[in-house]
Amino acid sequence: DAKTTQPTSMDCAEGRAANLPCNHSTISGNEYVYWYRQIHSQGPQYIIHGLKNNETNEMASLIITEDRKSSTLILPHATLRDTAVYYCIVRVAGDKIIFGKGTRLHILP
Amino acid sequence: EAGVTQSPTHLIKTRGQQATLRCSPISGHTSVYWYQQALGLGLQFLLWYDEGEERNRGNFPPRFSGRQFPNYSSELNVNALELEDSALYLCASSSGLRRSGNTIYFGEGSWLTVV
Numbered sequence: 001d002a003k004t005t006q007p008t009s010m011d012c013a014e015g016r017a018a019n020l021p022c023n024h025s026t027i028s029g030n031e032y033v034y035w036y037r038q039i040h041s042q043g044p045q046y047i048i049h050g051l052k053n054n055e056t057n058e059m060a061s062l063i064i065t066e067d068r069k070s071s072t073l074i075l076p077h078a079t080l081r082d083t084a085v086y087y088c089i090v091r092v093a094g095d096k097i098i099f100g101k102g103t104r105l106h107i108l109p
Numbered sequence: 110e111a112g113v114t115q116s117p118t119h120l121i122k123t124r125g126q127q128a129t130l131r132c133s134p135i136s137g138h139t140s141v142y143w144y145q146q147a148l149g150l151g152l153q154f155l156l157w158y159d160e161g162e163e164r165n166r167g168n169f170p171p172r173f174s175g176r177q178f179p180n181y182s183s184e185l186n187v188n189a190l191e192l193e194d195s196a197l198y199l200c201a202s203s204s205g206l207r208r209s210g211n212t213i214y215f216g217e218g219s220w221l222t223v224v
Binding site for chain 2: 038042046096
């Protein structure tokens with residue numbers, strides 16, 4: 001079973017920041033938080049991951065709370081192409097991924 | 110650098126037949142993972158190979174099998190096809206158990222239709 005809880009769906013206006021929350025209250029000390037997204041019927045796309053510290057790359061920022069029980073993925077300027085299902089995953093390095101249901105993000109024009 | 114590549118893109122088979130799907134991992138990656146995504150359903154873990162060995166298997170019947178070759182490419186075989194096997198089959202790869210920072214990257218999938 002997936003170890004994360006995410007809202008089923010969210011809306012965000014184009015050009016605004018999209019903030020996607022994820023709860024992982026049972027995360028272990030050696031588990032990373034990973035985010036992927038799946039645009040309709042394509043392969044999941046890796047976005048970002050982190051262990052304790054906040055992380056930023058060209059796609060997004062990942063904010064992890066100090067107790068590591070929750071995190072937020074931030075897409076700084078959402079576009080219509082960001083419409084997708086976003087998956088938050090906790091994973092020990094080297095292990096497989098178990099997907100949950102994810103959050104369906106709708107970007108509104 | 111090429112990503113994870115899968116073939117064929119689409120495959121149509123008749124119930125009872127066998128299907129073989131192929132996957133080439135990212136160069137340097139030794140782990141290959143297979144997932145099934147039936148229409149409208151979630152991504153279900155199928156199989157994981159690392160350095161030629163099966164590391165883990167999801168909750169699928171034995172007619173789902175696979176192997177990993179010495180060059181780390183992989184095949185997924187589905188025997189005695191059933192209509193419910195119609196799905197997108199996704200392959201992914203990572204740098205494997207022996208390396209740190211081993212993010213998993215996915216291919217674009219193979220669509221299997223069973224008629």
